[in-house]
Amino acid sequence: MKRKSSFIVSILLVLSLILSACGGGGKNEAAGGKSEKSGPKEGGTLIYARGADSISLDPINVTDGESTRVTMHIFETLFVYDDKLELQPKLAESYETSADGLTWTIKLKKGVKFQDGTDFNADAVVFNWERWMDPANPYHQGDFPYYPFLYGGFKGDPKHKVEHVKALDESTVEFKLTEPTAPFISYLAIQMFGIASPEAIKKYGEKFGENPVGTGPFKFESWNRNDKIVLKANENYYDKGKPYLDEVIFRVIPDNSSRLTALQSGEVDIIDNLNPDDADTIKANSQLSLLERPSFNIGYMVLNTQMAPFDNVKVRQAVNMAIDKQEIVDAFYNGYAEVAKNPFPPGLWGYNNDIEDYKYDVKAAKKLLAEAGFPDGFKTELWAMSNPRPYMPQPLKVAEAIQADLKEIGIDAEIKTYEWATYLQKSGNGEHPMGLYGWTGVMADPDNFLYPNLSSTNTQKPASNRAFYVNEEFTSLLDKARVTFDQEERAKLYQQAQEIFHADAPWVTLAHTTPPLGLAGYVEGFKPHPMEKEDLTEVYLNK
Amino acid sequence: MAVLAKSKNDLVLNNQEEVVSPGREAWKSFKKNKFALVGAGIVVFFIIIAIVAPVIAPYGVNEQVLSNRNAPPSADHWFGTDDFGRDILSRVMFGARISLWVGFVAVTGSIVIGCFLGIIAGYYGRWIDTLISRIFDIMLAFPSILLAIAVVAVLGPSLQNALIAIALINVPNFGRLIRSKVLSVKQEEYIMAAKAIGMSDARILFHHVLPNSLAPIIVQGTLAIATAIIEAAALGFLGMGAQPPEPEWGKMLADSRQYIIQAPWTVLFPGVAIMLTVLGFNLMGDGLRDALDPRMKS
Numbered sequence: 001m002k003r004k005s006s007f008i009v010s011i012l013l014v015l016s017l018i019l020s021a022c023g024g025g026g027k028n029e030a031a032g033g034k035s036e037k038s039g040p041k042e043g044g045t046l047i048y049a050r051g052a053d054s055i056s057l058d059p060i061n062v063t064d065g066e067s068t069r070v071t072m073h074i075f076e077t078l079f080v081y082d083d084k085l086e087l088q089p090k091l092a093e094s095y096e097t098s099a100d101g102l103t104w105t106i107k108l109k110k111g112v113k114f115q116d117g118t119d120f121n122a123d124a125v126v127f128n129w130e131r132w133m134d135p136a137n138p139y140h141q142g143d144f145p146y147y148p149f150l151y152g153g154f155k156g157d158p159k160h161k162v163e164h165v166k167a168l169d170e171s172t173v174e175f176k177l178t179e180p181t182a183p184f185i186s187y188l189a190i191q192m193f194g195i196a197s198p199e200a201i202k203k204y205g206e207k208f209g210e211n212p213v214g215t216g217p218f219k220f221e222s223w224n225r226n227d228k229i230v231l232k233a234n235e236n237y238y239d240k241g242k243p244y245l246d247e248v249i250f251r252v253i254p255d256n257s258s259r260l261t262a263l264q265s266g267e268v269d270i271i272d273n274l275n276p277d278d279a280d281t282i283k284a285n286s287q288l289s290l291l292e293r294p295s296f297n298i299g300y301m302v303l304n305t306q307m308a309p310f311d312n313v314k315v316r317q318a319v320n321m322a323i324d325k326q327e328i329v330d331a332f333y334n335g336y337a338e339v340a341k342n343p344f345p346p347g348l349w350g351y352n353n354d355i356e357d358y359k360y361d362v363k364a365a366k367k368l369l370a371e372a373g374f375p376d377g378f379k380t381e382l383w384a385m386s387n388p389r390p391y392m393p394q395p396l397k398v399a400e401a402i403q404a405d406l407k408e409i410g411i412d413a414e415i416k417t418y419e420w421a422t423y424l425q426k427s428g429n430g431e432h433p434m435g436l437y438g439w440t441g442v443m444a445d446p447d448n449f450l451y452p453n454l455s456s457t458n459t460q461k462p463a464s465n466r467a468f469y470v471n472e473e474f475t476s477l478l479d480k481a482r483v484t485f486d487q488e489e490r491a492k493l494y495q496q497a498q499e500i501f502h503a504d505a506p507w508v509t510l511a512h513t514t515p516p517l518g519l520a521g522y523v524e525g526f527k528p529h530p531m532e533k534e535d536l537t538e539v540y541l542n543k
Numbered sequence: 544m545a546v547l548a549k550s551k552n553d554l555v556l557n558n559q560e561e562v563v564s565p566g567r568e569a570w571k572s573f574k575k576n577k578f579a580l581v582g583a584g585i586v587v588f589f590i591i592i593a594i595v596a597p598v599i600a601p602y603g604v605n606e607q608v609l610s611n612r613n614a615p616p617s618a619d620h621w622f623g624t625d626d627f628g629r630d631i632l633s634r635v636m637f638g639a640r641i642s643l644w645v646g647f648v649a650v651t652g653s654i655v656i657g658c659f660l661g662i663i664a665g666y667y668g669r670w671i672d673t674l675i676s677r678i679f680d681i682m683l684a685f686p687s688i689l690l691a692i693a694v695v696a697v698l699g700p701s702l703q704n705a706l707i708a709i710a711l712i713n714v715p716n717f718g719r720l721i722r723s724k725v726l727s728v729k730q731e732e733y734i735m736a737a738k739a740i741g742m743s744d745a746r747i748l749f750h751h752v753l754p755n756s757l758a759p760i761i762v763q764g765t766l767a768i769a770t771a772i773i774e775a776a777a778l779g780f781l782g783m784g785a786q787p788p789e790p791e792w793g794k795m796l797a798d799s800r801q802y803i804i805q806a807p808w809t810v811l812f813p814g815v816a817i818m819l820t821v822l823g824f825n826l827m828g829d830g831l832r833d834a835l836d837p838r839m840k841s
Contacts, residue, residue: 257801275801327609331626397798400787401627404607415787 040525044541045247049259049268052387052420053226053252056209059192060132061142063452063464064424065390065440065532068191070229070250072533074115075194075214078106078125079185083529085296085444087189091120091215093171101180101485106188108171112238114197115219122167127198129165141206145464146192149452159457182485186443191533217243217537226252237537244525244540254387256394263288263518269541270526271518273388276334282518291517292336295345296530298449299337299391299438301382301402301508302467306459307433309380314372316505319434320358321365322409328401329511332394336516340509342498344441344449349487350494351446355502357509365409377410383427383435386417390515390532391438398510399436428462437466442531446494451478454501467506474500569834579830585823589816593639602630604637605788613806623808625799631809634790635816641791642820645706645775646768652710654764657717662748662756664718665725676722679715687712687770688777695783702791705784709774713767720763724756731755762832769824776817792817 052066059071078092089095093107112120131139132147134155144154152159163176177184187193200213212220217239218231229250233243251268253259256275262268264285274282282290303310303319310316325339341357344350369377384399385392392398399415406413413434418426427435441448452458456475458465474497481493501507517528522543526534573579592599601621608628616623622631664675682690694708728734729752737747776793778784785791792813799809 277801277805281804324609331609331612331628396787397626401607401609403788404605404627407605417782 040244040538040540041542042244042540043246044543045249046245046270046523046536046539046541047249047251047268048270048272049251049253049262050271051252051254051256051259051273051389054223054229054250055421055424056142057212057220057223057229058142058196058209059194060144060146061209062192063145064420066420068442069532070231071194071212071214072191072216073218073231073248073536074212074216074220075191075196076216077189077191077194078108079189081186081189081444081529081531081533083527085530087185090189091195092188095185097184101182102177104175104177104184105168106173106175108173109238110171112215113236114200114213114215115234115236116197116200116213117236118197118199120195120215121170122173124198125173125195126165126167127201128193128195129162131201132193133160133162133165139201139205142209143462145462146190146452149458149464150187150190152457179483180485181482182487182490183443183445183447183482186445190442190448192442218248221247228252239537243537245536248536256388260518263520266520269520269523272515273390273393274516274518276332276336276393276516278518279334279336279516282516287521289519289521289523291519291526291528292514293390293517293528293532294530295338295347295512295514297391297438297440297513297515298340298344298509299389299436299511299513300340300343301510302427302432302435302437303506303508304430304433304435304466304468305470305504305506306430306468309372309374309378310433312372313504314368315374317358318365318368318372318409319406319411320505320508321361321368322411323402323405323508324360325357325508325510326360328398331401332397333511333513336393337511337513340512341502343454343501343507343509344446345512348441348444348446348449350491352495352498354495355498358505362408369409369411374410377412379412379414380433381416382406382413383416383418383423383432385423385436386419389438390440391511391513392436393513393515395436402508425462427466428464430461430463430466430468432466435466440532442533447478447482450494450497450501451482454478454506469504469506471500471504474504569831573830573834576830576833578826579833582823582826582828582830585819586827589639589643589820589823592636593643596633596636596640600630600633600636602633604633604790605629606633613802613809615806616808622812623806625795625809626802626806631795631812634795635792635812638790638792638795638813638816639820641702641785641789642772642775642817645702645709646771646820646824649706649709649771649775650713650764650767652707653713653767654717654760656710657714658721658753658760660714661718661721662725662752665722666729666744666748666752672722675718679718682712682715683719688774691774691778692781692783695778700783700786702785702789705775705778708778709771712774713771716767717760717763720759721756724759725752728752728755758835762828762835765824765828765831769821769828772817772821772824 050066054067054070055064056062056067057071059068059075076091078090079087080090082088091109091112093109095104095106097104108122114120131137132144134140148154152161154160161178161181163178166174168174194214197213200211201208204211210223217234217237219234221230221232223229231248233246253262259271260274260278263271279290282288303316305311329337329339341355342352382399382403384395388394396417403413403415439449439453452464454465454469455478456470456472459468459470477493477497481490484490519526522541524540524542525538528534606629611624611628612626614620614624620630620632622635625631660675664672690712691708694711695704698704698707734747734751737751775784779791779793780797785794795813796810802809
């Protein structure tokens with residue numbers, strides 16, 4: 001420790017000499033821009049402040065972004081999406097697929113070690129897969145929600161489509177599927193499927209979520225719930241010389257204004273989910289810089305289709321017409337969002353632009369509500385999370401605005417709030433009549449937006465389909481799109497699915513945001529990623 | 544008692560002044576206190592606002608115009624608008640109803656419960672006194688707002704539960720006050736006399752002990768309304784009191800705090816409203832104490 005800090009000091013000294021020799025005017029370029037002549041600086045601690053804590057650090061057991069925001073630095077996946085949303089190999093080297101699309105052979109990187117010193121190899125990959133897919137596996141502890149989203153269930157389920165995962169040699173793995181799966185490689189890039197150290201899983205068992213060990217550039221140090229998670233650089237990272245940082249700390253500051261104050265006072269280096277209104281404050285401050293994450297999300301309000309009166313499609317449509325989305329987006333997103341009409345963002349292929357959104361029309365909404373048997377409206381609850389989300393920077397404000405809109409057609413909605421973990425748990429159990437929610441894609445494929453959140457297969461509690469939307473025609477379109485390889489064909493299927501979604505109105509689609517981030521001016525090399533997967537290996541502090 | 548006092552006065556002073564009732568006397572002394580009058584004026588002003596709010600408020604309390612959010616004070620909106628484009632003047636007026644309601648009801652509640660327990664403890668003494676007094680001590684050992692938060696956490700956040708919480712945390716103050724008063728009153732000869740003629744305990748307690756212990760309760764009650772209003776605002780600020788879209792002053796502060804730089808009027812007016820009502824009750828309470836406490840008389 002001591003040696004390390006003196007090393008940092010000497011490096012800082014040398015760098016400051018170089019800098020002064022260059023006569024560096026002291027003006028910091030915006031982060032993510034060109035690096036200074038002196039090159040990246042090593043060392044230092046980066047503090048990233050966010051609105052809510054992780055739920056678990058075992059990525060396969062979570063679906064939320066606050067958990068994977070941390071785990072993606074500890075665990076690596078076989079493939080990865082770069083910031084242009086193109087697939088790149090990570091722990092894999094290359095892949096081949098058989099003509100029938102059923103057998104996938106993947107070559108792995110050699111010489112990679114887990115953070116506990118054990119070897120990463122084909123056996124480790126197989127071990128992880130056995131753990132994920134087999135409920136009978138002794139290490140299959142938890143819900144593993146993302147696995148059945150993609151593979152139709154677990155081993156033994158009739159729709160499960162992984163026949164086997166085999167190690168052909170030290171660094172080759174073969175996957176045999178029961179049906180052709182077009183987006184298989186992008187499944188492997190989802191951060192939930194980070195490869196974990198088999199030895200650590202055996203050692204920690206159920207406690208693995210608090211003692212994560214992977215191959216990533218940073219290793220887990222400590223976790224104070226609802227306060228901070230500390231990661232240290234992995235000195236044995238295979239990409240020599242990286243990461244540049246010594247330490248990364250993820251701090252929880254739930255209040256948006258306090259988080260901004262922490263950035264302004266230099267207490268933290270990066271903040272996300274700032275109040276859109278505060279973006280201008282950051283722009284005006286020469287010590288700070290503002291970055292925008294490209295839009296790859298959807299913020300929406302679910303209507304619990306299995307709870308009266310939202311089991312009535314007319315009620316759901318009336319709610320859709322009663323909410324003035326444009327006004328809400330203008331007021332509470334400050335230009336960092338556009339109104340949503342479909343369940344996934346317009347930049348993604350398969351988006352159906354022909355769909356005409358429900359028009360804001362109080363009269364028509366009232367009429368529909370009367371037709372549904374509620375001429376005087378009804379009393380209900382509107383749930384909102386207490387913390388900001390990338391797709392919903394101010395959930396309570398949005399909820400209050402929706403409350404006022406619904407009041408106009410006689411719906412008396414009481415706002416209920418819970419903190420993030422409780423919120424996910426309770427809404428997964430379907431206790432909510434209406435609730436704010438959202439999704440950030442982890443795959444550049446409509447499947448990832450539609451299947452987890454809307455397929456009838458995901459309505460078992462705890463459900464990820466929080467509208468508890470069951471439409472077999474819709475689900476069969478999604479299933480068909482999964483086994484179709486031609487992207488144009490698939491796009492057509494998804495466009496049809498969006499029409500059904502629109503007519504059934506299980507959600508009120510609200511906004512696609514471009515979430516702004518605030519950075520201290522000296523943070524360099526930070527590239528905002530549409531999927532919130534900002535790689536920190538090349539980030540350094542120029543101060 | 545009045546008769547007794549009168550004859551005493553006649554005897555000793557042979558006085559020329561007209562004899563006044565204690566109530567009248569208190570009013571006279573209260574009137575002389577300028578601050579107390581200002582306080583009473585403020586309180587009356589807010590009570591009137593609260594009563595006529597639906598008539599005089601220029602806009603609906605939850606009338607939302609998102610396109611006109613955070614508008615500065617103008618001829619249309621004297622106090623400006625908040626971040627939902629709602630008229631702050633109207634909301635502050637309706638907020639007076641909530642705050643005064645919480646203040647009066649919560650304090651009345653704590654007086655009723657506190658007096659009941661305090662009288663029993665003071666009059667009967669022994670183990671029941673020890674029991675009640677220790678419960679009061681335990682409750683007073685917590686910072687009051689912490690206790691209120693705990694109560695709301697158990698009951699769930701709502702205005703009604705905040706009111707219950709505030710009533711509960713003020714019980715020991717009144718209980719202890721009345722207990723000490725009862726301890727001294729019960730030694731008085733007229734109580735002994737009542738006992739001697741075989742009057743029931745209940746009659747003695749509620750017809751003789753209670754009325755003679757009331758003055759400090761009135762003073763403490765007025766001051767407690769001020770604290771209750773602040774506590775309600777604090778709970779509202781923490782999201783544990785009034786729920787959206789109710790125009791509770793503390794909640795208005797919390798909701799607008801992020802705009803304190805861009806739109807200071809959104810926090811200024813509810814803040815001033817809290818400050819003024821609390822000041823009013825405090826001044827009035829101080830004046831009442833001076834008027835009602837015999838030791839303070841010149």
